[in-house]
Amino acid sequence: xxxxxxxxxxxxxxxxxxxxxxxxxxxxxxxxxxxxxxxxxxxxxxxxxxxxxxxxxxxxxxxxxxxxxxxxxxxxxxxxxxxxxxxxxxxxxxxxxxxxxxxxxxxxxxxxxxxxxxxxxxxxxxxxxxxxxxxxxxxxxxxxxxxxxxxxxxxxxxxxxxxxxxxxxxxxxxxxxxxxxxxxxxxxxxxxxxxxxxxxxxxxxxxxxxxxxxxxxxxxxxxxxxxxxxxxxxxxxxxxxxxxxxxxxxxxxxxxxxxxxxxxxxxxxxxxxxxxxxxxxxxxxxxxxxxxxxxxxxxxxxxxxxxxxxxxxxxxxxxxxxxxxxxxxxxxxxxxxxxxxxxxxxxxxxx
Numbered sequence: 001x002x003x004x005x006x007x008x009x010x011x012x013x014x015x016x017x018x019x020x021x022x023x024x025x026x027x028x029x030x031x032x033x034x035x036x037x038x039x040x041x042x043x044x045x046x047x048x049x050x051x052x053x054x055x056x057x058x059x060x061x062x063x064x065x066x067x068x069x070x071x072x073x074x075x076x077x078x079x080x081x082x083x084x085x086x087x088x089x090x091x092x093x094x095x096x097x098x099x100x101x102x103x104x105x106x107x108x109x110x111x112x113x114x115x116x117x118x119x120x121x122x123x124x125x126x127x128x129x130x131x132x133x134x135x136x137x138x139x140x141x142x143x144x145x146x147x148x149x150x151x152x153x154x155x156x157x158x159x160x161x162x163x164x165x166x167x168x169x170x171x172x173x174x175x176x177x178x179x180x181x182x183x184x185x186x187x188x189x190x191x192x193x194x195x196x197x198x199x200x201x202x203x204x205x206x207x208x209x210x211x212x213x214x215x216x217x218x219x220x221x222x223x224x225x226x227x228x229x230x231x232x233x234x235x236x237x238x239x240x241x242x243x244x245x246x247x248x249x250x251x252x253x254x255x256x257x258x259x260x261x262x263x264x265x266x267x268x269x270x271x272x273x274x275x276x277x278x279x280x281x282x283x284x285x286x287x288x289x290x291x292x293x294x295x296x297x298x299x300x301x302x303x304x305x306x307x308x309x310x311x312x313x314x315x316x317x318x319x320x321x322x323x324x325x326x327x328x329x330x331x332x333x334x335x336x337x338x339x340x341x342x343x344x345x346x347x348x349x350x351x
Contacts, residue, residue, distance in 0.1 A: 090186030175299020229299035233262035242315030
């Protein structure tokens with residue numbers, strides 16, 4: 001082989017090696033962008049709007065003139081084309097999130113979810129106040145009368161005809177939403193959270209009513225809801241719910257007044273100052289179960305699944321009375337004499 005051909009071959013091989021090494025280096029340099037941390041000091045919030053692209057989001061996150069240039073990122077997208085199709089939504093990322101982690105989520109559309117805990121025993125007014133305080137929800141809750149119309153009247157015409165389980169003369173949705181934790185995305189409708197809680201109660205109440213004891217003194221699912229709300233307010237001790245329900249069932253069957261303080265307090269309303277007086281107990285209102293027989297006209301609070309189940313499947317007992325012991329639990333009695341002794345011991349501090 002002529003000498004000039006050997007030189008040419010060596011040069012070609014050397015050039016090829018240089019190109020190959022350069023290519024490997026360039027690939028490694030570009031691909032190393034995957035592990036670059038976008039922030040080491042604070043969480044990252046990315047709100048992807050319609051029309052935004054991966055490069056534009058990247059430019060907003062880093063100072064490309066000082067850190068990582070735009071060409072490198074575009075080349076990285078060529079190597080990772082599945083990362084380029086970012087989805088509209090709201091995303092939050094922790095400190096030290098990498099480029100790969102961030103764009104993997106943006107392209108998957110797995111938005112950051114928020115949660116709100118709607119707690120048992122609270123009223124619709126308290127729930128609405130909490131929901132309206134959530135900055136991440138779109139606040140579109142109407143006034144109380146419109147809320148009743150939307151949830152009860154407009155939705156009662158479904159195929160089963162059962163969505164109007166909450167229909168009542170006072171046009172209130174008190175007690176008609178299921179206490180639970182609800183998840184939502186950024187700027188979801190606040191009304192939609194309430195509608196989900198209403199539908200959750202509809203489903204849960206239907207299931208509870210189907211499982212009820214056939215001889216309970218309740219005539220409708222709504223009456224079960226009313227009783228469940230009273231049970232919810234009477235005790236926070238899970239093991240007592242069935243007994244409380246048993247006492248109330250016994251009293252209803254015997255046509256005895258329920259004589260439960262939480263209904264009186266609910267009837268007093270915002271004016272209640274924390275102290276039930278004899279005047280309160282003597283004043284006849286639709287909710288004063290010391291003066292009226294049977295159940296009040298509506299629930300007095302939001303109930304959870306456990307209280308609903310207790311209302312329709314009460315514990316079999318001879319108890320007719322109970323009194324708070326001061327530690328969250330109650331003393332149960334079968335006779336008025338026993339009850340008076342318990343009141344003296346636990347309420348009047350007499351032995």
